[in-house]
Amino acid sequence: MKRLHGLIESDGLVLRASRFALVGVANGLVYAGVTACLVRVLGVAPTPASVAGYCASVPLGFVGHRRFSFRSHGDWVIQAMNIAITASTMHGVTAWLGISYIWGIVGAVVLVPLANFACLHLWVFRRRARPVRILSQ
Secondary structure, rough: HHHHHHHHHOOHHHHHHHHHHHHHHEEEEEEEHHHHHHHHOOOOOEEEHHHHHHHHHHHHHHHHHHHHHOOOOOOOOOHHHHHHHHHHHHHHHHHHHHOOOHHHHHHHHHHHHHHHHHHHHHOOOOOOOOOOOOOOO
C-alpha cells in the first residue's frame, strides 16, 4: 500500500503523464458526450456544440489536473488556447473537409491533450523553486 501511495504521489514525468492521461480520458468522455448530445439530440451545429462540450469539461479537467496530475497551483490562462484548438479542429473537419463532426471530436480529443500536457507541465503547473533552508528548525 505504501508503494502504491508513492507511485501516486511521484513527480516523475512518466507517472505524471499517466495521471494526466487518466484525467484526460474522463475529460474527453465529458467533452465527447456533451458535444454529441448537443449535435444529435438538440440539433446544435458542430462547432458551437464543440465549444460547449469543451466548456462543460473544463471544471473536471482543471480540478483533476490541479489536484491529481500536477498537484500544484495553476491558473486558467491556458483554457483560451484549448478552446481555440477545439473550435478550429471542429470547424476544419466539418466546414473545410466536409466530414462528420465525430472526426472533429476525435481530433480535439487527440490535439488538446498533447498541447495541454506540454503547456501545463512546462508553464502553468511548474514547480516553483523552494527556498533553500540552511538550518532545519
